[in-house]
Amino acid sequence: MTAVLDGTAAAGAADARTLTYAEAVREALGQAMAEDERVLLMGEDVGVYGGAFGVSGDLFHRFGPERVVDTPISELGFVGAGVGAAMAGLRPVVEIQFSDFTCQAMDQIVNQAAKIHFMLGGAAHVPMVLRAPGGSGTGAAGQHSQSLEAWFAHTPGLKVVMPATAADAKGLLLSAIDDPDPVVVLEHKLLYKASGPVPEEAVRVPLGVAAVPRRGGDLTMVATGVMVGRCLEAAERLAGEGVSASVVDVRTLSPFDAPTVLREVEATGRALLVQEAPRHVGFMAEVAARIVESDAVYRLRAPVARLCGLDTPIPYAPQLERAVVPQVDDVVAAAVRLAGVG
Amino acid sequence: MPEPPRPPLSGDRATGLATLRTLWTVRRFEEAVDDLFARGMMHGTMHLSIGQEASATGVCSALREDDLIASTHRGHGHCIAKGAELVPMMAELLAKDTGYCRGRGGSMHIADAARGNLGANGIVGGGVPIAVGAALAQQRLRTGRVAVSFFGDGATNEGAFHEAANLAAIWKLPVVLVCENNKYGMSFSTERSMAVATIAERAAAYGFPGVRVDGNDVDAVHAAATEAVARARAGEGPTLLECVTYRWKGHSKSDKNLYRTREEIEEWRALDPVTRFERRLVEACPGVGEEDVAAVRDAVRDAVRDAVRQAMAAPDADPADLLGDLPAAVFWQPVGTDARREGVAR
Numbered sequence: 001m002t003a004v005l006d007g008t009a010a011a012g013a014a015d016a017r018t019l020t021y022a023e024a025v026r027e028a029l030g031q032a033m034a035e036d037e038r039v040l041l042m043g044e045d046v047g048v049y050g051g052a053f054g055v056s057g058d059l060f061h062r063f064g065p066e067r068v069v070d071t072p073i074s075e076l077g078f079v080g081a082g083v084g085a086a087m088a089g090l091r092p093v094v095e096i097q098f099s100d101f102t103c104q105a106m107d108q109i110v111n112q113a114a115k116i117h118f119m120l121g122g123a124a125h126v127p128m129v130l131r132a133p134g135g136s137g138t139g140a141a142g143q144h145s146q147s148l149e150a151w152f153a154h155t156p157g158l159k160v161v162m163p164a165t166a167a168d169a170k171g172l173l174l175s176a177i178d179d180p181d182p183v184v185v186l187e188h189k190l191l192y193k194a195s196g197p198v199p200e201e202a203v204r205v206p207l208g209v210a211a212v213p214r215r216g217g218d219l220t221m222v223a224t225g226v227m228v229g230r231c232l233e234a235a236e237r238l239a240g241e242g243v244s245a246s247v248v249d250v251r252t253l254s255p256f257d258a259p260t261v262l263r264e265v266e267a268t269g270r271a272l273l274v275q276e277a278p279r280h281v282g283f284m285a286e287v288a289a290r291i292v293e294s295d296a297v298y299r300l301r302a303p304v305a306r307l308c309g310l311d312t313p314i315p316y317a318p319q320l321e322r323a324v325v326p327q328v329d330d331v332v333a334a335a336v337r338l339a340g341v342g
Numbered sequence: 343m344p345e346p347p348r349p350p351l352s353g354d355r356a357t358g359l360a361t362l363r364t365l366w367t368v369r370r371f372e373e374a375v376d377d378l379f380a381r382g383m384m385h386g387t388m389h390l391s392i393g394q395e396a397s398a399t400g401v402c403s404a405l406r407e408d409d410l411i412a413s414t415h416r417g418h419g420h421c422i423a424k425g426a427e428l429v430p431m432m433a434e435l436l437a438k439d440t441g442y443c444r445g446r447g448g449s450m451h452i453a454d455a456a457r458g459n460l461g462a463n464g465i466v467g468g469g470v471p472i473a474v475g476a477a478l479a480q481q482r483l484r485t486g487r488v489a490v491s492f493f494g495d496g497a498t499n500e501g502a503f504h505e506a507a508n509l510a511a512i513w514k515l516p517v518v519l520v521c522e523n524n525k526y527g528m529s530f531s532t533e534r535s536m537a538v539a540t541i542a543e544r545a546a547a548y549g550f551p552g553v554r555v556d557g558n559d560v561d562a563v564h565a566a567a568t569e570a571v572a573r574a575r576a577g578e579g580p581t582l583l584e585c586v587t588y589r590w591k592g593h594s595k596s597d598k599n600l601y602r603t604r605e606e607i608e609e610w611r612a613l614d615p616v617t618r619f620e621r622r623l624v625e626a627c628p629g630v631g632e633e634d635v636a637a638v639r640d641a642v643r644d645a646v647r648d649a650v651r652q653a654m655a656a657p658d659a660d661p662a663d664l665l666g667d668l669p670a671a672v673f674w675q676p677v678g679t680d681a682r683r684e685g686v687a688r
Contacts, residue, residue: 074508086479107502112472120453121446121669123455
């Protein structure tokens, strides 16, 4: 499946400019490349083709083949080349076409990039960014739809971000490129076409800081990636039913902004943790553990609740695919249940 | 412009004795490590390159100090040949805070960033894409530096080798791929693990030269490496250099050598690259006598003993600062005057 974007920014007033998420990523790349000649984009079909999801767009024409580097289909090789290039003077942004294909490159991500700074006693850094679209919802089935963030967040030495908005897609990527350590940026395929206000300047969104896009009094939803938007939509509907919900967008899984999450959970006394990935040993299990091992546990009015993807691979049939991952209706139902407890 | 041809390492007294010193240093360092391990004074595991000293020495002597190498789990020799100091090396193996990796890496991850060593690697083939990426950085930044990837015969059956070789070829990167073919990937012989006769011919699949040399002849390795490095530096792309050699010791400390015969090992011990080069110097190098090579042996023995003594006396790596900040990177240096970028260098 391929979504080709038209490559032009949505028109709008200067103070209310909107871009799609894909355009925001492209703008971040373009600004970083213009600022620092060591930044280059590498990956499959990122050149003239413009990226499988249209993310790199016109960057090839702006920066040329030395800066926007088409690679053969060989993830282990080119991710490893990214690691070496990062150690030896460049700031590569390596694109994995579907996050599922990181499996092919896992040695270089987990055994090399994540550990080099530590194992070499600080003698080297790996300032590499690995961008990879994840998530389901496109009918691409089991090998093109996974949410693998827990793998990366479980690996010491990797920073992991999941931007949920166009502005964060730009701002977090710029911070990731600045960072001296390897950062895995998990974009979401369904969000590429979503629009939102994005600052024109190269504004950094700091790594390790969660966002709180909505505050309410009855419960706190903690979400990642595409689930942030679903939680916001659910919160809107819940407001009509007299339930007032906060939404926390984790944004950075590693390092994890526990203080913000705990503060927001303490404020409402109820936590609904929402992720697209399967429940078992997922990232929200960690969030739940952080809540119950902190003083926030004494403020809970109800047990921590999780709403996650089912523990199955992602199926092809649209009705099956929808049934596997939380939808807005599921979030609303879970929130109503939770709000009625305690 | 290709570099002018260089004389053999055994061609003059100073170069010859310096080369002999490197060969003996690798040998004696590893013998000391073997001994410390046997006496229970060193923990972990060790992969010794005793018998393979000529490939590390011959290749690194063809490099400039600012060229880069990526090494293997059997990497003590590469580290020494690239110019590392013995005390922090020994300290790392002895789990000391003063070691190259402050006790976090040990033998399998030893690196000496200041001298262009990107690090040893515990994953077979893992360093090959990294060296190729380092070469990509040198090409793009136009530094004129070359990267060398050391790996064993076993690595050439890994996908990482093939993917990296292909990238190096299509991008014409300044990299030399050096295979130390010691005939066994742990216990699995090259005869059983590949259907082609030589590693060097694998280069044909990627469209660059593959060269096979006697890996126990430091002059031969040096000559081939010099040519490959010149080719890389001139922008003509990679070379695969197969150094045919042999490890006298087991794969690691747990190896009982069940897969090869005593006779085979003895046959290769007779081709000792160190004493072979020593004899060549005495017989053919102007101005070198028995007393000169004896002096080198004595000096190396003293240097290694001294390194063990100093490293033993150094403070142990301390769990109290395990999660503390590590020193700033050496390879990644901010350029330009942008204060924000300088700021993230830590």
